[in-house]
Amino acid sequence: MKIAVVKYNAGNVQSVIYALQRLGVEPLHTDDHHEITTADKVIFPGQGEASSAMTYLRDKGLDKVLTSLTQPFLGICIGLQLMCRHSEEGDTDCLGIFDLGVKKFEKGIEGYKVPHMGWNIQVCNQSKLFTGLTNPYLYYVHSYYAALGPETIGTTDYIVPFSGALHKDNYYAVQAHPEKSSTPGQIILTNFLAL
Amino acid sequence: MLTKRIIPCLDIKNGRTVKGINFVSLVDAGDPVEQAAIYSAAGADELVFLDITATLENRKTLVELVREVASKINIPFTVGGGITSISHVSDLLNAGADKVSVNSAAVREPDLVDRLAATFGSQCIVVAIDSKQVDGQDLVHTHGGSRSTNLETLGWAREVENRGAGEILLTSMDHDGTKSGFANTLTSRLSQALTIPVIASGGGGTTDHFVEVFTHGKADAALAASIFHFNEIEIKELKDQLQAANIPMRI
Numbered sequence: 001m002k003i004a005v006v007k008y009n010a011g012n013v014q015s016v017i018y019a020l021q022r023l024g025v026e027p028l029h030t031d032d033h034h035e036i037t038t039a040d041k042v043i044f045p046g047q048g049e050a051s052s053a054m055t056y057l058r059d060k061g062l063d064k065v066l067t068s069l070t071q072p073f074l075g076i077c078i079g080l081q082l083m084c085r086h087s088e089e090g091d092t093d094c095l096g097i098f099d100l101g102v103k104k105f106e107k108g109i110e111g112y113k114v115p116h117m118g119w120n121i122q123v124c125n126q127s128k129l130f131t132g133l134t135n136p137y138l139y140y141v142h143s144y145y146a147a148l149g150p151e152t153i154g155t156t157d158y159i160v161p162f163s164g165a166l167h168k169d170n171y172y173a174v175q176a177h178p179e180k181s182s183t184p185g186q187i188i189l190t191n192f193l194a195l
Numbered sequence: 196m197l198t199k200r201i202i203p204c205l206d207i208k209n210g211r212t213v214k215g216i217n218f219v220s221l222v223d224a225g226d227p228v229e230q231a232a233i234y235s236a237a238g239a240d241e242l243v244f245l246d247i248t249a250t251l252e253n254r255k256t257l258v259e260l261v262r263e264v265a266s267k268i269n270i271p272f273t274v275g276g277g278i279t280s281i282s283h284v285s286d287l288l289n290a291g292a293d294k295v296s297v298n299s300a301a302v303r304e305p306d307l308v309d310r311l312a313a314t315f316g317s318q319c320i321v322v323a324i325d326s327k328q329v330d331g332q333d334l335v336h337t338h339g340g341s342r343s344t345n346l347e348t349l350g351w352a353r354e355v356e357n358r359g360a361g362e363i364l365l366t367s368m369d370h371d372g373t374k375s376g377f378a379n380t381l382t383s384r385l386s387q388a389l390t391i392p393v394i395a396s397g398g399g400g401t402t403d404h405f406v407e408v409f410t411h412g413k414a415d416a417a418l419a420a421s422i423f424h425f426n427e428i429e430i431k432e433l434k435d436q437l438q439a440a441n442i443p444m445r446i
Binding site for chain 1: 196198199200235240265266267270271288289293317318319361362389390391392415445
């Protein structure tokens with residue numbers, strides 16, 4: 001099975017690669033259009049800043065590649081946010097796979113720190129991505145969130161309920177870091193590889 | 196609901212854990228990876244590795260250790276100790292560390308915090324603050340708590356937040372090693388004044404101390420070393436009791 005991990009300027013992806021290796025998969029970390037298009041599965045990970053990430057993706061022509069794929073695709077953390085229509089971070093037009101806006105968590109609300117950092121419950125809908133899981137604790141680190149929408153398949157509550165996971169056709173996305181989310185995270189990655 | 200985090204800290208010297216830990220199941224008491232795996236399985240929410248030698252020669256050893264931990268452990272971990280430069284942080288993050296913590300170097304060169312946050316993102320930059328009371332004032336100390344500065348702890352915490360720190364690891368030198376409870380008043384002052392998470396460290400000896408640091412202390416996370424190493428408090432039992440005390444825990 002050929003797994004492509006999309007290479008772009010969105011921080012450290014080593015943890016995702018290690019997590020896949022623990023599942024017995026040796027992924028290809030690449031920005032090559034052909035390698036991505038011909039992969040069996042594509043993972044779009046990362047942490048970073050939306051506008052510089054989108055500029056990089058457009059410069060490399062990856063925006064068109066990523067939005068025209070037909071194989072199972074998984075966005076993680078900022079990957080999920082970049083798959084939405086628009087992000088308040090740097091007022092950035094994103095890939096638009098999900099017709100949702102990405103907003104910044106309101107600061108200064110008593111009892112809530114920003115970033116949302118740590119383990120939180122995700123209430124999961126029926127989805128192949130969540131087979132074997134019921135409302136798991138997952139590890140989150142983020143200051144922006146995707147609103148709820150018809151494509152939401154997992155809901156997490158922090159200040160407001162937001163899209164913890166999204167699904168449309170072959171495109172899946174999770175806001176938490178499955179690669180850092182202990183056993184539940186491993187199950188999500190295993191389920192994705194089995195799609 | 197976002198849970199409060201329990202964080203064991205492992206002291207590292209030459210790539211090995213010091214203060215050997217007291218688990219019967221442990222094959223090699225000095226193997227940080229094996230210890231990390233035990234803590235992870237026991238329900239630790241994150242881990243901190245503190246390089247207490249932190250010399251130039253040990254830099255490579257530490258990066259190798261991070262690589263090994265990251266390849267085997269599936270919970271987040273922070274690495275700290277003697278970090279002074281962007282290139283060092285880059286090596287550690289690329290090896291798979293989730294966050295790095297800076298302490299003395301940030302005091303010496305506050306601008307380092309801005310540059311680290313701008314380069315790697317605030318979410319992976321922890322500023323560790325060692326605080327000690329001097330004439331009734333909470334003052335920042337550096338070099339493992341041995342050198343006093345004129346910086347007032349809360350003011351310094353505010354400054355590093357403004358400079359882009361993503362989290363504060365607050366160690367009370369007055370409470371550290373005493374097992375008499377965390378510095379709840381100071382922790383609460385910081386936690387309420389800042390919008391970023393605060394990890395409390397120093398003084399945790401009983402389950403009640405952890406309850407207090409999350410309630411009175413308003414900490415987002417609590418860190419401890421020896422009580423976990425010597426199995427004086429079992430992580431799973433601690434988390435069960437905290438949950439019973441209505442503190443949100445990942446069980």
